[in-house]
Amino acid sequence: MKRLALIFFILGCVRAYGQCDQFVQQECSPLLGTYNSEGKRNIAVLLPGDTAQLGVTFYKTHSYRIVVCAEQALGKVEFRLLDNLGKVLFDSKQHNYPKYWDFKTQLTQNLLIQLIVPSVPPNQVAQTGCVAVLLGFKNAGGQ
Numbered sequence: 001m002k003r004l005a006l007i008f009f010i011l012g013c014v015r016a017y018g019q020c021d022q023f024v025q026q027e028c029s030p031l032l033g034t035y036n037s038e039g040k041r042n043i044a045v046l047l048p049g050d051t052a053q054l055g056v057t058f059y060k061t062h063s064y065r066i067v068v069c070a071e072q073a074l075g076k077v078e079f080r081l082l083d084n085l086g087k088v089l090f091d092s093k094q095h096n097y098p099k100y101w102d103f104k105t106q107l108t109q110n111l112l113i114q115l116i117v118p119s120v121p122p123n124q125v126a127q128t129g130c131v132a133v134l135l136g137f138k139n140a141g142g143q
Contacts (some may be wrong), residue, residue, distance in 0.1 A: 020045060020130035028069035028132045031100050035065040037134025042133040047073065048126045049119040053112055054133055058105045065136040066113060067100040068092070071129035078116040079133075083109070 016092045068075040076097040081090040
């Protein structure tokens with residue numbers, strides 16, 4: 001019986017990630033626009049109240065676009081860019097929750113992208129949803 005439950009759990013996770021992959025392809029990838037994809041799809045299935053973090057190295061010779069795309073059921077997912085000391089360099093909440101942010105760093109550095117999914121009231125049913133972080137870049141010449 002435990003083995004059967006485990007199989008259903010694994011199949012459910014595979015199905016959820018398959019649906020997330022389709023969501024990312026249709027809804028998120030186009031937001032990269034003219035930026036070159038760095039090739040990774042950072043996808044998570046999250047619940048209201050969850051937070052997640054992703055460490056990324058940014059290079060001084062590039063311009064970047066960070067795309068944070070979440071399924072509507074999760075509400076307005078906040079994303080922050082933090083330096084290695086925890087200083088907030090960008091907070092989407094302060095800019096009306098854009099789905100992406102373009103920037104150029106002055107030096108090569110490791111930064112942290114933090115995702116914050118809003119909580120739901122106790123009387124509301126929490127639903128899981130896909131959240132994706134995509135990174136696009138252009139080198140100094142714009143290519």
